[in-house]
Amino acid sequence: MNNPHHLNPTSLKSRFTTRFLRALTKIRAQKPISSSSPTEIFRRYRRIKVAADKSMAYSVRSRRIWSRAMLWKLRSRSYRRQDPCSGRRSGKTNQAIMKKSSNENTTTRREDGVGFVEEADELRQLVPGGETMNLCNLLDETAHYIKCLTTQVQEMKKIADFYSF
Amino acid sequence: MESNAGTLETRSNKTALEREEVAALESLQFTDEIHCLMSAPATDNASSFTALLELPAPQAVQLIHSPDSAKLIAAPAPNVEDFKGGFHFPSNGGLIERAARFSVFAGEGNNNSDSPEATSNNSSANLQKAVKSEPAETDSSQPLISDPTVENRGIKRKDREKVKGQTKKSKTTVKESSDDTEKLPYVHVRARRGQATDSHSLAERARREKINARMKLLQELVPGCNKISGTALVLDEIINHVQSLQRQVEFLSMRLAAVNPRVDFNFDSVFTAE
Numbered sequence: 001m002n003n004p005h006h007l008n009p010t011s012l013k014s015r016f017t018t019r020f021l022r023a024l025t026k027i028r029a030q031k032p033i034s035s036s037s038p039t040e041i042f043r044r045y046r047r048i049k050v051a052a053d054k055s056m057a058y059s060v061r062s063r064r065i066w067s068r069a070m071l072w073k074l075r076s077r078s079y080r081r082q083d084p085c086s087g088r089r090s091g092k093t094n095q096a097i098m099k100k101s102s103n104e105n106t107t108t109r110r111e112d113g114v115g116f117v118e119e120a121d122e123l124r125q126l127v128p129g130g131e132t133m134n135l136c137n138l139l140d141e142t143a144h145y146i147k148c149l150t151t152q153v154q155e156m157k158k159i160a161d162f163y164s165f
Numbered sequence: 166m167e168s169n170a171g172t173l174e175t176r177s178n179k180t181a182l183e184r185e186e187v188a189a190l191e192s193l194q195f196t197d198e199i200h201c202l203m204s205a206p207a208t209d210n211a212s213s214f215t216a217l218l219e220l221p222a223p224q225a226v227q228l229i230h231s232p233d234s235a236k237l238i239a240a241p242a243p244n245v246e247d248f249k250g251g252f253h254f255p256s257n258g259g260l261i262e263r264a265a266r267f268s269v270f271a272g273e274g275n276n277n278s279d280s281p282e283a284t285s286n287n288s289s290a291n292l293q294k295a296v297k298s299e300p301a302e303t304d305s306s307q308p309l310i311s312d313p314t315v316e317n318r319g320i321k322r323k324d325r326e327k328v329k330g331q332t333k334k335s336k337t338t339v340k341e342s343s344d345d346t347e348k349l350p351y352v353h354v355r356a357r358r359g360q361a362t363d364s365h366s367l368a369e370r371a372r373r374e375k376i377n378a379r380m381k382l383l384q385e386l387v388p389g390c391n392k393i394s395g396t397a398l399v400l401d402e403i404i405n406h407v408q409s410l411q412r413q414v415e416f417l418s419m420r421l422a423a424v425n426p427r428v429d430f431n432f433d434s435v436f437t438a439e
Contacts, residue, residue: 041419049415126411147386156421
């Protein structure tokens with residue numbers, strides 16, 4: 001399927017769009033919409049949200065700390081959901097280690113001589129994987145994350161508008 | 166005039182800059198004043214030339230007076246190559262060239278475009294640019310010596326300090342111009358006025374510069390952040406923006422979950438709509 005209307009076939013926008021649409025078709029194929037009960041919709045909404053985040057993280061690959069952290073989170077979550085036994089062995093121990101390291105990092109209050117620690121901590125919670133970043137990297141990652149989020153919102157808006165007029 | 170300039174050179178290298186200014190710009194009436202001023206700060210406080218050299222004062226003075234610049238190169242000090250340039254006793258041509266440089270009010274790619282005080286006064290801009298590019302300068306001793314010249318030019322000291330505060334930004338260009346002769350494995354950073362020059366504060370300052378640069382980028386990304394001043398408020402704005410974007414993603418995915426699939430999700434139709 002050629003995309004003549006996309007300016008750049010390898011841009012973030014087109015990568016995200018193809019992946020996300022593929023995921024959407026898969027979600028729709030799984031559960032045909034017979035009843036539009038709120039629970040159904042809610043379940044689908046969760047899946048679509050995960051698919052959106054996953055498509056964005058896969059479009060960025062491992063180039064960014066936040067995308068790596070998000071992929072790691074998604075993978076560990078999917079492992080835990082599929083097989084609780086294996087999750088106990090691998091996923092939970094890894095998560096425990098990661099949580100411990102992040103706790104250690106956050107307990108050492110990153111004052112660093114700059115005056116905005118509370119805002120930086122709040123930002124760390126927003127950006128995936130932000131707990132393990134120093135302020136410099138955090139600002140970098142935030143800029144890229146904002147760019148990717150904006151792209152995501154634009155594309156999803158286009159898709160939703162296209163299918164709901 | 167040249168012999169007088171020569172004697173001025175031999176005195177103390179740290180004030181080579183002001184001496185050359187004097188020689189090039191002023192008449193000889195100020196040389197006596199300059200002599201008194203120059204001899205005074207030789208025993209100055211820690212942020213002077215001797216501290217930069219990280220040597221005891223008498224040894225440093227000895228190094229100055231000896232025309233052996235090779236010793237100074239080996240010394241582990243910042244801005245060494247700048248000093249080395251200052252050891253050349255400029256001939257007539259050098260002084261005249263500097264005089265020409267001072268008198269030419271041409272914007273030679275002055276990086277301090279964001280300092281309005283400097284650009285508003287061309288002479289001050291060139292003077293301070295020449296100040297910046299001259300070797301062998303110290304922060305604390307400079308105002309003492311350059312006061313007569315500064316006052317004569319009618320430049321306020323505040324402007325000088327502000328422009329000097331901006332010198333850090335253009336340190337790379339200064340370094341490139343002076344690094345042609347000798348490359349040393351040090352990061353040569355020009356200290357701002359009244360700030361320490363040890364490695365820790367230098368690294369700290371470099372870090373802060375990086376953080377400020379990134380904050381500027383973020384301000385451009387987030388709409389409406391340009392008018393806000395103060396990094397904490399800007400960060401609050403950024404946090405709000407990220408939160409709103411994440412909420413928008415959730416809202417749109419809810420919308421997509423509720424939409425009726427009248428048509429199959431064929432990619433071409435979606436792409437043609439975009």
